[in-house]
Amino acid sequence: KQKTLALIKPDAMEEHRDNILQEIRGSGFSVTQLKEAVLSRDMAEEFYKEQREKPFFKQLVEFMCRGPCLMLVLTKENAVEEWRLIMGPTDPEQAKETSPDSLRARFASDILHNSVHGSSNEQHAEEKIRFIFGDICSD
Numbered sequence: 001k002q003k004t005l006a007l008i009k010p011d012a013m014e015e016h017r018d019n020i021l022q023e024i025r026g027s028g029f030s031v032t033q034l035k036e037a038v039l040s041r042d043m044a045e046e047f048y049k050e051q052r053e054k055p056f057f058k059q060l061v062e063f064m065c066r067g068p069c070l071m072l073v074l075t076k077e078n079a080v081e082e083w084r085l086i087m088g089p090t091d092p093e094q095a096k097e098t099s100p101d102s103l104r105a106r107f108a109s110d111i112l113h114n115s116v117h118g119s120s121n122e123q124h125a126e127e128k129i130r131f132i133f134g135d136i137c138s139d
């Protein structure tokens with residue numbers, strides 16, 4: 001079975017965390033690892049290094065370390081794509097049009113504060129899971 005990394009971002013932790021966890025469990029994912037932590041600035045920069053050159057990079061890093069995130073390894077057939085579908089498009093305004101049932105359509109406030117993260121491909125998933133959880137427990 002495939003694994004993906006999911007994050008509940010700081011904007012969603014207080015109000016929407018339980019709804020998001022319910023959606024995860026109801027969609028047939030196994031949560032195989034889970035931890036809550038506040039990312040350091042260095043970790044947030046490394047985690048989103050692919051976005052380094054983007055004009056919103058500084059805001060993104062600030063946002064990601066402003067409070068705790070919940071970090072989960074989700075396991076399921078086709079987990080990477082399935083989780084991206086459940087999250088919906090990056091921009092909640094677009095999500096409301098094309099995927100009104102998606103998490104971002106329901107919970108995100110804008111394109112930066114968009115409630116959840118999911119790995120974009122299998123290689124990315126492996127790399128980010130190792131970055132967040134380390135090598136122990138790799139199965």
Ligand code: ATP
Nearest residue numbers: 051056060089090111112113114116117118119120
């Ligand atoms: P994620 O990687 O968090 O799952 P994504 O793959 O949908 O989201 P990316 O293009 O990888 O989107 O961007 C990473 C994150 O950067 C987005 O989730 C969002 O928080 C932020 N972001 C993306 N585009 C913008 C933008 N135009 N303005 C502000 N923030 C943005």
Ligand code: MG
Nearest residue numbers: 117118119120
């Ligand atoms: Mg991404």
